[in-house]
Amino acid sequence: MANGRVTVIDIAKAAGVSKSTVSLVLQGSPLVNEGTRTKVNAVMRDLGYVYNRGAANLRQSSAKSKIIGVVVNDLTNSFFAELAVGIDLVVQDAGFVQFLANTSESLDRQTEVIASMREHGISGLVVSPARGSRAIDFKALVSAGMPVVAVVRPVPGAKVSSLMSDNHTGLFSAVEHLAKLGHTRIAFFGGFEDTAIFQERLAGYRDGLAAAGFGYDEGLVFACAPSRAEGAKAVARAMAAGDRPTGGVCFNDAVAFGVYDGLRARRLEPGVDFAIVGFDDVIEAGTSVPALTTIAVDPQGMGRRAAQLLLKQINAGKAEAEAVVTPVRLVVRESCGVNRMKPGRRTA
Amino acid sequence: MANGRVTVIDIAKAAGVSKSTVSLVLQGSPLVNEGTRTKVNAVMRDLGYVYNRGAANLRQSSAKSKIIGVVVNDLTNSFFAELAVGIDLVVQDAGFVQFLANTSESLDRQTEVIASMREHGISGLVVSPARGSRAIDFKALVSAGMPVVAVVRPVPGAKVSSLMSDNHTGLFSAVEHLAKLGHTRIAFFGGFEDTAIFQERLAGYRDGLAAAGFGYDEGLVFACAPSRAEGAKAVARAMAAGDRPTGGVCFNDAVAFGVYDGLRARRLEPGVDFAIVGFDDVIEAGTSVPALTTIAVDPQGMGRRAAQLLLKQINAGKAEAEAVVTPVRLVVRESCGVNRMKPGRRTA
DNA sequence: TTGATATTTTGGAACGATCCAAATACTGAA
DNA sequence: TTCAGTATTTGGATCGTTCCAAAATATCAA
Numbered sequence: 057m058a059n060g061r062v063t064v065i066d067i068a069k070a071a072g073v074s075k076s077t078v079s080l081v082l083q084g085s086p087l088v089n090e091g092t093r094t095k096v097n098a099v100m101r102d103l104g105y106v107y108n109r110g111a112a113n114l115r116q117s118s119a120k121s122k123i124i125g126v127v128v129n130d131l132t133n134s135f136f137a138e139l140a141v142g143i144d145l146v147v148q149d150a151g152f153v154q155f156l157a158n159t160s161e162s163l164d165r166q167t168e169v170i171a172s173m174r175e176h177g178i179s180g181l182v183v184s185p186a187r188g189s190r191a192i193d194f195k196a197l198v199s200a201g202m203p204v205v206a207v208v209r210p211v212p213g214a215k216v217s218s219l220m221s222d223n224h225t226g227l228f229s230a231v232e233h234l235a236k237l238g239h240t241r242i243a244f245f246g247g248f249e250d251t252a253i254f255q256e257r258l259a260g261y262r263d264g265l266a267a268a269g270f271g272y273d274e275g276l277v278f279a280c281a282p283s284r285a286e287g288a289k290a291v292a293r294a295m296a297a298g299d300r301p302t303g304g305v306c307f308n309d310a311v312a313f314g315v316y317d318g319l320r321a322r323r324l325e326p327g328v329d330f331a332i333v334g335f336d337d338v339i340e341a342g343t344s345v346p347a348l349t350t351i352a353v354d355p356q357g358m359g360r361r362a363a364q365l366l367l368k369q370i371n372a373g374k375a376e377a378e379a380v381v382t383p384v385r386l387v388v389r390e391s392c393g394v395n396r397m398k399p400g401r402r403t404a
Numbered sequence: 405m406a407n408g409r410v411t412v413i414d415i416a417k418a419a420g421v422s423k424s425t426v427s428l429v430l431q432g433s434p435l436v437n438e439g440t441r442t443k444v445n446a447v448m449r450d451l452g453y454v455y456n457r458g459a460a461n462l463r464q465s466s467a468k469s470k471i472i473g474v475v476v477n478d479l480t481n482s483f484f485a486e487l488a489v490g491i492d493l494v495v496q497d498a499g500f501v502q503f504l505a506n507t508s509e510s511l512d513r514q515t516e517v518i519a520s521m522r523e524h525g526i527s528g529l530v531v532s533p534a535r536g537s538r539a540i541d542f543k544a545l546v547s548a549g550m551p552v553v554a555v556v557r558p559v560p561g562a563k564v565s566s567l568m569s570d571n572h573t574g575l576f577s578a579v580e581h582l583a584k585l586g587h588t589r590i591a592f593f594g595g596f597e598d599t600a601i602f603q604e605r606l607a608g609y610r611d612g613l614a615a616a617g618f619g620y621d622e623g624l625v626f627a628c629a630p631s632r633a634e635g636a637k638a639v640a641r642a643m644a645a646g647d648r649p650t651g652g653v654c655f656n657d658a659v660a661f662g663v664y665d666g667l668r669a670r671r672l673e674p675g676v677d678f679a680i681v682g683f684d685d686v687i688e689a690g691t692s693v694p695a696l697t698t699i700a701v702d703p704q705g706m707g708r709r710a711a712q713l714l715l716k717q718i719n720a721g722k723a724e725a726e727a728v729v730t731p732v733r734l735v736v737r738e739s740c741g742v743n744r745m746k747p748g749r750r751t752a
Numbered sequence: 753t754t755g756a757t758a759t760t761t762t763g764g765a766a767c768g769a770t771c772c773a774a775a776t777a778c779t780g781a782a
Numbered sequence: 783t784t785c786a787g788t789a790t791t792t793g794g795a796t797c798g799t800t801c802c803a804a805a806a807t808a809t810c811a812a
Binding site: 421422423424425428435436437440459461462463464 | 766
């Protein structure tokens with residue numbers, strides 16, 4: 057009290073009870089008499105008491121810290137920002153608070169922040185792993201029995217739970233959609249070839265082509281960093297080639313918008329002269345001109361589900377790794393020229 | 405050791421020293437002999453020791469928790485996501501870790517999370533206050549001597565430090581720019597009228613008009629929620645009126661993009677038929693078509709500065725509230741028709 | 753060898769909560 | 783009044799660290 061911080065002992069003294077009783081009140085125990093409870097609560101309010109969770113955690117089992125860690129690879133990407141918001145939402149409702157760290161795809165940063173979070177006593181971790189993350193990076197956590205949920209990107213070989221969107225089906229249906237509209241030369245834009253997601257999506261793309269009766273042409277795959285600027289460059293490469301595609305599916309929406317830019321730079325109008333399908337369904341997808349046809353994954357929903365999965369494991373006490381695949385769906389808007397475009401017009 | 409968690413005592417036993425020595429090693433004290441230090445470190449590695457910051461904080465002064473709280477009003481807005489990234493950057497470098505909570509403009513959420521963060525022992529707080537925040541909401545914190553930095557939005561009357569962008573100058577120079585290009589009827593789009601920022605920006609707009617020799621016409625101010633969708637509606641209202649503006653300054657870039665949409669819906673091309681200036685300079689501003697002329701505020705830089713300010717106060721031990729205004733600058737791109745537009749073409 | 757001095761190491765006693773076993777206060781029936 | 787039975791309350795001991803004063807050890811000049 058004198059030194060600034062009010063403790064249970066100060067409350068006990070002021071209320072004329074023992075610290076144990078105050079502790080009981082704090083925990084909402086039914087053992088304490090209604091009269092004492094209200095008196096103690098009143099004193100707490102009067103003295104401006106703040107509960108010291110750190111002290112409590114020391115005595116209790118480590119899993120009760122009410123802190124979870126969230127590590128994302130790129131918070132400036134609105135997909136991950138939405139994801140973080142989704143996590144935050146359910147985590148807050150459960151009375152938890154989250155450490156949020158951004159790694160900017162740096163593995164060193166990732167190991168650093170995870171170590172730091174451990175020291176601070178997180179009771180679980182949701183991580184969207186930095187590029188190149190290996191099972192070894194999470195080894196210490198899982199062998200310490202800490203629940204870990206990997207989202208968006210898999211960590212091959214790691215014994216952690218995972219929540220991934222259905223990449224294969226997503227690209228499959230994107231290709232199917234374009235094929236149905238009459239396109240026969242369909243390109244694939246964006247993504248780093250050395251990632252698992254890229255491979256999953258590429259497989260969906262190939263299978264989609266096969267299902268439509270087309271062959272797979274490596275020359276129609278334009279990998280690049282999944283950013284708007286790189287997407288613009290990728291489509292420039294595609295249109296410079298001899299046998300041009302008439303439409304394309306993109307690794308994500310950012311790339312798709314880059315494709316818009318790249319087309320316009322060549323005086324081609326997206327959705328009229330070229331059909332585009334994105335992936336993610338970021339907020340801008342619905343309001344852009346033309347509105348982007350895309351594969352919706354609902355990042356906020358994914359965040360919520362990831363947090364629920366994690367909380368379930370924390371409460372269960374034991375972390376049984378499980379893999380969840382979240383469904384995606386094709387959202388048809390204007391960028392494939394429905395009602396706007398003559399399909400296949402520049403073909404052959 | 406047996407129960408799972410490795411403590412300093414386990415280390416001490418295994419290394420054949422006392423726990424005090426281990427503690428000294430942990431703190432990198434120069435008092436301990438080089439030989440013992442390496443041996444202790446080796447043992448720590450072998451046993452997989454994780455430092456328990458919670459326990460340490462208990463003994464030490466509360467200001468050393470190495471945790472700071474970050475509360476933002478809307479993380480789905482990329483401006484705030486960037487801000488959070490900037491904060492994260494310097495906070496991580498300083499060996500801190502951040503609690504990040506999103507309030508979605510809910511005052512209740514805000515008080516909840518701040519209370520929760522206090523219980524967890526944060527040593528400082530960066531907050532971008534939810535709409536309608538009052539000094540009272542931060543009273544408990546400041547009277548407890550906790551450093552608080554309010555960013556982006558002011559909290560009138562609160563004794564907290566603040567870091568605001570130069571709203572007045574920003575809008576002043578936006579108007580000046582349009583006037584220089586020959587525009588005489590300049591509208592103002594977006595923003596909530598009951599916020600301090602809106603008033604600051606509006607004042608900059610008025611002063612800019614006055615400096616250019618124009619009068620202030622209330623009918624040219626189209627306030628609305630600062631979102632893309634509402635921006636589109638606002639410009640629709642503007643163009644429906646009799647004496648149309650030929651250009652406009654916007655509350656932020658989101659509104660500006662909404663104005664793009666609204667214009668296109670009326671078959672008007674932004675940057676050709678109508679001049680637009682945004683505010684914020686979000687990432688998309690440079691890559692949109694046309695590229696958006698805007699007032700750059702560098703949210704990530706603001707985040708960094710806010711974090712630095714906070715860390716300075718934490719280290720100083722005493723929280724002397726100070727107000728910092730960060731400079732803004734006009735970034736001229738294509739949305740005002742430089743090289744593209746006949747200024748004032750639809751005037752009169 | 754012996755102090756004196758400098759270098760290292762070390763047992764408790766905190767920090768602020770929880771938990772447990774045991775004490776105390778109530779209740780109503782005998 | 784006493785006693786069993788229930789309802790409340792309560793002192794330690796404890797969690798894993800830091801801090802302090804004091805002890806042990808090493809170093810060295812006389």
